[in-house]
Amino acid sequence: MLDVTDEQLASLYEDMVVIRRIDTEATYLQRQGELALWPPLLGQEAAQIGSGRALREDDFVFPSYRENGVAYCRGVDLGDIVRVWRGNAHSGWDPYELNMATPQVIIGAQSLHATGYAMGLKNDDSEAVALTYFGDGATSQGDVNEAMIFAASFQVPVIFFCQNNQWAISEPVGLQARVPISSRAPGFGIPSMRVDGNDVLAVLAATRVALHRARTGGGPTFIEAVTYRMGPHTTADDPTRYRDEAEMGEWAAKDPISRLGALLKSRGVLTEALESSVTAAADAVAKEMRHACITMPPPAPMDVFSHVYSEPNSTLDTQKENYARYLQSFPADSVEGINQ
Amino acid sequence: MSSMTFGRAINAGLRKSLEDDPKVILLGEDIGKLGGVFRVTDGLQKDFGSHRVVDTPLAEAGIMGCAVGLAYRGYRPVVEIQFDGFIYPAFDQIVCQVAKLHYRTQGKVTMPITIRVPFGGGIGSPEHHSESPEAYFTHTSGLRVVAVSNPQDAYSMLRQAISSDDPVLYFEPKRRYHIKGEVKEHAEPSLPMGSAQVVTEGRDVTLVAYGPLVRTALDAATAAADDGVSVEVIDLRSLSPIDYSIVEASVRKTGRLVVAHEASQSGGLGAEIATTITERCFHFLEAAPVRIAGFDIPYPPSKLEAHHLPDLDRILDGVDRALGRRNSLSGLGA
Numbered sequence: 056m057l058d059v060t061d062e063q064l065a066s067l068y069e070d071m072v073v074i075r076r077i078d079t080e081a082t083y084l085q086r087q088g089e090l091a092l093w094p095p096l097l098g099q100e101a102a103q104i105g106s107g108r109a110l111r112e113d114d115f116v117f118p119s120y121r122e123n124g125v126a127y128c129r130g131v132d133l134g135d136i137v138r139v140w141r142g143n144a145h146s147g148w149d150p151y152e153l154n155m156a157t158p159q160v161i162i163g164a165q166s167l168h169a170t171g172y173a174m175g176l177k178n179d180d181s182e183a184v185a186l187t188y189f190g191d192g193a194t195s196q197g198d199v200n201e202a203m204i205f206a207a208s209f210q211v212p213v214i215f216f217c218q219n220n221q222w223a224i225s226e227p228v229g230l231q232a233r234v235p236i237s238s239r240a241p242g243f244g245i246p247s248m249r250v251d252g253n254d255v256l257a258v259l260a261a262t263r264v265a266l267h268r269a270r271t272g273g274g275p276t277f278i279e280a281v282t283y284r285m286g287p288h289t290t291a292d293d294p295t296r297y298r299d300e301a302e303m304g305e306w307a308a309k310d311p312i313s314r315l316g317a318l319l320k321s322r323g324v325l326t327e328a329l330e331s332s333v334t335a336a337a338d339a340v341a342k343e344m345r346h347a348c349i350t351m352p353p354p355a356p357m358d359v360f361s362h363v364y365s366e367p368n369s370t371l372d373t374q375k376e377n378y379a380r381y382l383q384s385f386p387a388d389s390v391e392g393i394n395q
Numbered sequence: 396m397s398s399m400t401f402g403r404a405i406n407a408g409l410r411k412s413l414e415d416d417p418k419v420i421l422l423g424e425d426i427g428k429l430g431g432v433f434r435v436t437d438g439l440q441k442d443f444g445s446h447r448v449v450d451t452p453l454a455e456a457g458i459m460g461c462a463v464g465l466a467y468r469g470y471r472p473v474v475e476i477q478f479d480g481f482i483y484p485a486f487d488q489i490v491c492q493v494a495k496l497h498y499r500t501q502g503k504v505t506m507p508i509t510i511r512v513p514f515g516g517g518i519g520s521p522e523h524h525s526e527s528p529e530a531y532f533t534h535t536s537g538l539r540v541v542a543v544s545n546p547q548d549a550y551s552m553l554r555q556a557i558s559s560d561d562p563v564l565y566f567e568p569k570r571r572y573h574i575k576g577e578v579k580e581h582a583e584p585s586l587p588m589g590s591a592q593v594v595t596e597g598r599d600v601t602l603v604a605y606g607p608l609v610r611t612a613l614d615a616a617t618a619a620a621d622d623g624v625s626v627e628v629i630d631l632r633s634l635s636p637i638d639y640s641i642v643e644a645s646v647r648k649t650g651r652l653v654v655a656h657e658a659s660q661s662g663g664l665g666a667e668i669a670t671t672i673t674e675r676c677f678h679f680l681e682a683a684p685v686r687i688a689g690f691d692i693p694y695p696p697s698k699l700e701a702h703h704l705p706d707l708d709r710i711l712d713g714v715d716r717a718l719g720r721r722n723s724l725s726g727l728g729a
Contacts (some may be wrong), residue, residue: 115467130623145499157500161491167457168492171464171472178420178446178470185464197484201457207453362502363536367559369589370636371536 059256067108067255068319071100071312074124076337078286078346081123083135091139094121095117098253100287101311102218105258105278109188109266113154117169117187119248120158121218125188129153133340134347143354163196164187166215170176170202172350173211173275182317186214186262192223194239195231202244203277215261215277218252220284226296240277252271252280253311283309288324310355356382402435402572404546405511407641408553409436409473419557420465421448422458423475423511427716432477432574433513443561455481459488460469462508463496471507473557480523480694484533491560495536508655509556513569514542515607515657516704519697526694527606527658532564533667540635541588542566546576546611548632559588566634568607577589589692591638593645597627600651603668604658606632608655608705615710625713634664642668643675650681653715655705660688687713 059067062080072234085093096103101123107128110116116125122386123136126148135147147158159165169187176183193199194217206213219236221228232239240247244270246395250261265276287294292295319325399407403649412419421436427450428436436675440448452453455476462472476482482489489510501506516525532540539561543549556563586592595616596607603613608629616626627645646652654665664687672684689707690707695703715722 117464144501145495145505146501149503150467151503161487164488164492166459167460168464168467168490169462170457171466172468173464174449175468175470179468196490197454198456198460199456201452202460204452204454204456204459229509258563276531319521361497362500364539365497365505366634368539368638369638 056193059259060082061322064140064319064322065329067104068312068315068325069336070104070124070128071255072333073337073340074100074104074127075312076341077123077127077133077136077344082286082290082294082340084137084345084348085140090137090290091142092289092291093140094113095284095286095288096124098123098306098311099218099220100124100256101315102252102258102280102282105255106186106188106216106262106278109259109262111183111266113181113183113187113244114266115169115183115186116153116155117165117172117336118156118158118240119162119189119193120160122158122188124171126155132347133344134351135136137344137348138351140346144349161195162351163199163202165189166193166199166202167205169213170206170211170354172187173206173213174209177211178207182270184214184266188216188218190223191217191219191221191228191231191236192226194236200243203240203245203275205333206275207244210272210333212275214265215245215275216262217277217279218282219279220282221259222284222288222293224288225294235279237277237279245277247277247279249279250279252282253309253314255311255315271332271387282311285310304376307350357363396488396576398455398575399546399551399578400573400575401498401546401567402433403625404550404576404578405435405553405567406439407560407578408557409439410442410549411580412473412557413439413447414555416471416557418469419447419471420474421475421719422451422462422472423449424451424453424477426450426650427442431475433569433587435572436475440569455485456488459485459493459510461710463488463492463506466506466508467504471509471557473509473511476510476512477526478524479512479526481571482512482528487577487620490531490535491622493510494535497539497561505560506562507557507560508562509565509677510563511567513572515568515570515715516694516700517570517607519700521697522694525700527656527689527699528562529566529634530658531664533664537636538562538564538565539588539633540566541633542568542606543632544568544604544606545569546574546578548630550578550580552632553589553713555584560639566606570607571610574610586632589633589636591632591641593627593641595626595631597625599650600624601627601629601642601645601649601712602672602710603629603631603652603654604712605634605656605664608657609708611705611707612710615707615714618707618711624714630721631664637668637671639671639675641649642672646672648677650679652684653687653713653717654684655687655709655710655713657689657704659691660686661691661716682717682719683712706714
């Protein structure tokens with residue numbers, strides 16, 4: 056990683072601080088009733104920034120629901136990060152604007168989508184790569200295993216990026232795997248790497264290796280980034296019921312931001328000026344996201360019927376017409392957006 | 396216009412779609428060199444290459460999930476599920492992804508995927524090879540579901556399904572693969588994919604069927620005519636959405652409705668059609684709608700399937716019931 060300059064290190068540092076701030080702000084928004092739910096990425100900043108910043112614009116990401124740090128790398132509008140979690144829509148952003156699919160809730164399903172997309176890339180003679188994120192729990196799903204089989208059989212340019220954050224809600228990784236998760240991939244014929252997921256440079260390096268392999272016709276790679284979910288599974292979770300303080304303490308000592316901070320300090324890069332500019336940037340992002348969140352207009356009632364089909368559908372059209380009549384049977388101001 | 400078998404008509408439809416659109420890609424088990432277990436894809440891999448007619452690993456969820464990814468990339472995947480009873484491993488991808496992605500992304504992502512499913516019984520197969528799972532999919536918003544009954548529709552509706560930007564479950568009645576019919580290729584289809592069709596006009600009773608039972612229904616109409624009963628047979632063609640305008644117009648004329656399908660009765664298409672027609676045509680009905688369906692049993696061993704599958708006589712018994720004529724349930728006060 057000799058080519059990573061001090062400036063780039065500082066930039067990675069800022070990214071990690073900013074996405075932690077986004078994460079904290081979103082958690083506040085949930086506690087204040089502005090979001091229905093939020094899946095924190097606290098502790099996984101290096102895994103997400105290190106991989107997210109390795110990608111090219113034309114690469115395509117298939118995430119789970121926790122990769123808001125990756126979405127930030129892809130240039131997402133801040134309000135679009137929280138749109139789903141506010142309940143305004145099932146997707147926050149246009150997948151084709153970010154080259155990133157929207158949050159996938161069905162565990163592991165997206166690994167197959169990435170593989171199919173990579174089949175298309177190969178047919179198109181494209182140099183782009185599909186990268187899919189999932190957690191340690193997802194590696195027990197059939198979809199993830201089938202994705203590895205298809206990817207290996209067809210030698211397509213896909214990267215399986217597992218953030219092993221040690222916990223699938225309350226289930227420890229030992230319940231999913233008796234061996235390191237990375238050791239499974241070679242059984243499928245897929246080269247595999249196990250990296251310190253809290254070391255942003257290690258993650259960046261591993262992702263670059265995998266991307267190079269994929270771009271040069273070498274097929275799929277599996278990366279296990281060993282990290283830790285320092286927060287709850289979501290804001291609805293209570294980890295005190297299943298996890299002990301000692302473990303939290305161990306991983307707090309390996310905090311990815313502190314670690315990069317220590318490196319920057321040793322190189323004389325992390326000056327007070329940098330610290331304050333990074334904090335200011337993070338606060339500004341948080342403020343913008345909060346504003347976008349609380350001023351977001353609610354969807355109109357009739358939007359409930361939108362985009363079920365691309366083409367007219369007689370059954371649904373009838374239901375839609377009838378419901379519009381029903382809404383119109385109320386006084387015009389009693390239902391928000393009634394006449395839309 | 397040429398005469399071809401049902402299976403051959405599907406093959407011709409696939410071939411034309413592959414020729415017309417480089418983004419059409421076929422995925423399935425044994426569809427390449429072997430040409431499919433029913434030979435429906437015979438010769439296509441040879442002519443279009445293994446990157447467009449793809450023999451996949453043996454995993455239905457994997458096939459369907461990869462089809463989703465290909466659709467994201469701008470392809471039009473046509474998936475073959477080898478047998479009806481093998482579709483369930485792919486169920487999650489179909490219901491949670493294929494059906495919902497357009498809605499989930501507020502229309503940004505389309506899923507122009509066609510899922511071909513040989514379905515239905517009557518071929519003496521072991522378990523899992525004779526099922527009629529259509530109601531699982533008609534219950535799922537975001538999917539279109541069709542069932543074809545003759546070689547012309549097999550060709551035309553397959554072409555329409557592949558062209559559709561919506562995902563389509565395309566059910567093909569495997570026991571009819573070998574029937575022959577005239578097929579006009581390369582012509583504009585005479586009906587939209589979502590339309591039902593009156594295939595025999597009649598005055599006394601409306602008989603709705605789809606897929607393999609259309610032919611049985613036509614035979615029943617012929618037999619009933621010998622008995623002086625005029626049966627109007629409707630080929631439903633599209634199971635989701637259902638073209639109620641055709642069924643409604645027919646029932647307003649005949650006042651009587653019989654719906655026949657191989658799938659189990661409870662929660663089936665017959666229930667949906669009978670309810671909707673009752674809502675819309677209550678004052679035109681002379682009798683309660685009648686369902687002639689498979690029993691609410693797992694698909695039985697093949698030596699018993701003749702008892703389970705609605706045949707000509709059971710359909711005629713249902714016609715008699717709708718007409719208030721003597722039938723097997725006479726005297727029960729129903």
